[in-house]
Amino acid sequence: MTYDIADEEYSSSRLDHSALFTAYNVGRRMARQGFIDAARLNRALGVAQANEARPYTTTTLECDCPDRVFRLRQQGLACKHTLALILRELSGG
Numbered sequence: 001m002t003y004d005i006a007d008e009e010y011s012s013s014r015l016d017h018s019a020l021f022t023a024y025n026v027g028r029r030m031a032r033q034g035f036i037d038a039a040r041l042n043r044a045l046g047v048a049q050a051n052e053a054r055p056y057t058t059t060t061l062e063c064d065c066p067d068r069v070f071r072l073r074q075q076g077l078a079c080k081h082t083l084a085l086i087l088r089e090l091s092g093g
């Protein structure tokens, strides 16, 4: 997956990596209990760390990426972009 559009909002200079990993560890506990998918959470961490813009419109509740629109929405599951946004918001960035 590539992100082509510049997006200053996700500049890594604003990212508190320690807080991000604290949020990620909360997510890992949720994954162990079956609330979220562990592999998708790991991909979300990569998205949250990346200093790259997103081609999709993502909120903490919805995303317009193909994975969410064509697959995960029917299952009531969040995509990696939504999980990444939640990780960023929990870590203050």
Ligand SMILES: [Zn+2]
Pocket: 056, 058, 063, 064, 065, 067, 068, 079, 080, 081, 082
């Ligand atoms: Zn998405």
